[in-house]
Amino acid sequence: MAKKHKWVDLIGDPLNENNPITVQILGICSALAITVKLMPAIIMALSVMVVVAFSNLIISLMRNYIPTRIRIIIQLLVVAALVILVDQVLRAYQYEVSKQLSVFVGLIITNCIVMGRLEAFAMGNKPLDSFLDGIGNGAGYGLVLIIVAFFRELLGSGTLFDHKVIPQWLYDHGYVNNAMMLLPAMALITLGIYIWVQRALYPKLTEK
Amino acid sequence: MDRNSNTYTILFASIVVVVIGVLLSLAAMGLKPMQEQNIRQEKMTDIMYTIGLDKENLTKKAEAEGLKFNYKTIEKYFKKYFVKQYALKADGSVDENVKAFNIKMKTEVKKPVEKQRFPIFIAEQNGKKYYVIPLYGKGLWDDIWGYIALEDDLNTVKGIKFGHKGETPGLGAEITKKWFENEFKGEKIYDNNGTFKGITVLKGNKDPKNTDKEDNEVDAISGATLTSNGVTNMLQERLKHYVPFFNKIKNKK
Numbered sequence: 396m397a398k399k400h401k402w403v404d405l406i407g408d409p410l411n412e413n414n415p416i417t418v419q420i421l422g423i424c425s426a427l428a429i430t431v432k433l434m435p436a437i438i439m440a441l442s443v444m445v446v447v448a449f450s451n452l453i454i455s456l457m458r459n460y461i462p463t464r465i466r467i468i469i470q471l472l473v474v475a476a477l478v479i480l481v482d483q484v485l486r487a488y489q490y491e492v493s494k495q496l497s498v499f500v501g502l503i504i505t506n507c508i509v510m511g512r513l514e515a516f517a518m519g520n521k522p523l524d525s526f527l528d529g530i531g532n533g534a535g536y537g538l539v540l541i542i543v544a545f546f547r548e549l550l551g552s553g554t555l556f557d558h559k560v561i562p563q564w565l566y567d568h569g570y571v572n573n574a575m576m577l578l579p580a581m582a583l584i585t586l587g588i589y590i591w592v593q594r595a596l597y598p599k600l601t602e603k
Numbered sequence: 604m605d606r607n608s609n610t611y612t613i614l615f616a617s618i619v620v621v622v623i624g625v626l627l628s629l630a631a632m633g634l635k636p637m638q639e640q641n642i643r644q645e646k647m648t649d650i651m652y653t654i655g656l657d658k659e660n661l662t663k664k665a666e667a668e669g670l671k672f673n674y675k676t677i678e679k680y681f682k683k684y685f686v687k688q689y690a691l692k693a694d695g696s697v698d699e700n701v702k703a704f705n706i707k708m709k710t711e712v713k714k715p716v717e718k719q720r721f722p723i724f725i726a727e728q729n730g731k732k733y734y735v736i737p738l739y740g741k742g743l744w745d746d747i748w749g750y751i752a753l754e755d756d757l758n759t760v761k762g763i764k765f766g767h768k769g770e771t772p773g774l775g776a777e778i779t780k781k782w783f784e785n786e787f788k789g790e791k792i793y794d795n796n797g798t799f800k801g802i803t804v805l806k807g808n809k810d811p812k813n814t815d816k817e818d819n820e821v822d823a824i825s826g827a828t829l830t831s832n833g834v835t836n837m838l839q840e841r842l843k844h845y846v847p848f849f850n851k852i853k854n855k856k
Contacts, residue, residue: 462612469619476623480630487637490645578773 400520405527409535411597416539417590418600421507425499426540427582433556435495436544437537442481442500444533447509450474451517451529458518470513471504478503508536543585551576644674646704647681653752653762654726654733656684685735686727690720695847708739708748721844726752733761736845740837743829745769747778747837753792757849759816760802763787765834775830786821792842794819799846801839804831 415421422443429439450473454461461469482500485493493500503509512532517525548554553561553572561570575581594600605611648658661680662672670676690701693716703722711719724735734757738749745768752761765778777783787802794800795817806823823831 460606460615462606462615464607465612465616469616472619472623476627479627483630483634483638486641487634490638490641 400524400528402524402527405524406531406534409528409531410538411535411593412600414535414539414593415508415511415532416536416586417593419511421511422536423586425502425506426536426543426586427579429496429499430540430544430547430582430585431551431577432495432548433541433544435492436540438485438489438492439496439499440533440537440540442485442496443503443506443508443536444530445481446474446477446503447512447533447536448526448529450477450509451512451525452522454513454517455520455522455525461518466518467510467514470510474509474513475504508532539586539589542589543582546585547576547582551581640674643704644677647677649764649766650724650735650750651677651681651684652764653735653750654684654728655762656680656728684726684728685724687725689723689725691723691845691848692720693717693844693847695845695849695851706737708737709746712739716844719844721848723845723848731755736841738837738841740833740840742767742770742778742833743775743827744771747830747833749837751787751838751842757852758791758793760787760790760792767830770830771827774824774827777824777827778830778834783824789816790821791817791819792838799843801835801842804835806831 409415412418416423416426425439425443430436450470453473454470457469478501481503482493485496485500512529516528520528545555549560550573553559553566561572573581576585648661651661652658661677664680665672665676670679688703690698690703690706692698698720701720703720703724706720706722708722722737726733726735732755734753736751736753738751740747747765747767747770749763749765751763753759754761763784765784767776767778770776770778790802792799792801800819803820804823805820806825806828
């Protein structure tokens with residue numbers, strides 16, 4: 396019998412104490428690649444959320460019927476179908492952003508968070524719980540992405556959502572955008588600082 | 604039915620595959636018109652960019668006329684400025700059966716030269732004529748493409764726009780940046796004797812500040828030699844097919 400989950404925990408846990416990126420260190424690759432600007436990061440976060448939530452829901456609905464021997468293949472099939480769907484929709488309605496995200500939408504298929512949640516949660520839990528778990532994990536992934544993208548766009552380009560936010564007089568007084576922030580290396584460092592701050596605030600996350 | 608039997612497994616897999624296949628093809632068919640409109644819109648904005656009508660400029664124009672900046676407006680401006688478009692044969696004559704805008708460069712460049720049709724878009728703005736030619740070639744990792752606009756003399760570059768599929772970020776990918784595109788402005792594609800030269804993207808040339816606009820050379824990006832060579836080859840290979848057409852126009856004058 397599957398254990399009972401509180402809905403608040405299902406969504407709340409992955410945001411912080413069980414965050415897929417900063418605690419489980421999953422999905423790092425895409426987190427580094429598409430956090431140069433806020434807009435693509437948000438679209439990516441939403442795409443991942445949709446894919447995790449719905450693949451969780453679908454797999455959970457089928458969980459009692461999936462033959463165990465081919466369960467990974469079936470999971471992959473569902474994930475791939477959803478990813479292609481998301482990609483097609485983005486190309487139709489968010490063409491500019493979909494060009495910036497390029498291969499990374501397709502690579503959601505290989506994002507460990509998706510398969511991880513399917514195996515760890517959706518295969519053994521009820522559809523609604525699984526759906527919420529997907530929303531939670533997608534949001535946890537998205538939260539980190541958006542925070543990292545916020546700092547990278549602000550410090551790297553001096554803009555937010557492509558609007559100038561750093562006032563001109565700062566530039567006149569010798570302030571320059573840090574071009575390093577645009578490179579993936581600084582994304583890793585920003586992410587590292589995020590994890591550091593998080594663990595300093597929640598000491599129980601620190602490994603002994 | 605036994606859930607571990609082979610029959611069940613195969614049956615289950617087949618049903619899932621068929622259902623997903625049908626769903627995906629329906630979605631792809633439904634979204635196709637929108638996606639193609641996006642591609643056409645991008646093509647039009649890229650072409651207009653080369654003659655100085657960039658997005659900012661167009662938005663201002665649209666606002667002044669009380670129009671929204673969308674596909675319809677872009678198409679309206681494109682039709683307004685680009686008065687003519689031709690699909691040229693290799694000898695410079697016009698093929699009336701082909702619409703230049705519909706030529707897909709990616710597939711066109713793979714055909715033998717005599718079978719290719721070379722699109723050219725002719726714009727009129729403030730009494731001046733511009734000739735826009737699509738480019739397509741190979742970069743270091745994958746395809747690169749672009750549009751080049753020539754001024755009335757069919758020699759001076761008015762503007763250029765590059766695109767790439769997978770050049771190295773920070774190196775080859777810099778070709779799409781404004782500073783690189785600006786280097787081409789005013790550069791000539793013929794040398795002083797009137798021979799077709801194209802434009803060479805060269806590292807360590809004698810004119811790194813690019814003040815000499817007659818030398819058919821622009822300064823390359825450090826660390827992106829192979830992409831730069833790709834750009835050089837693309838310009839040379841594409842533009843040379845238009846020389847017969849250029850000669851015809853020049854003879855008429």
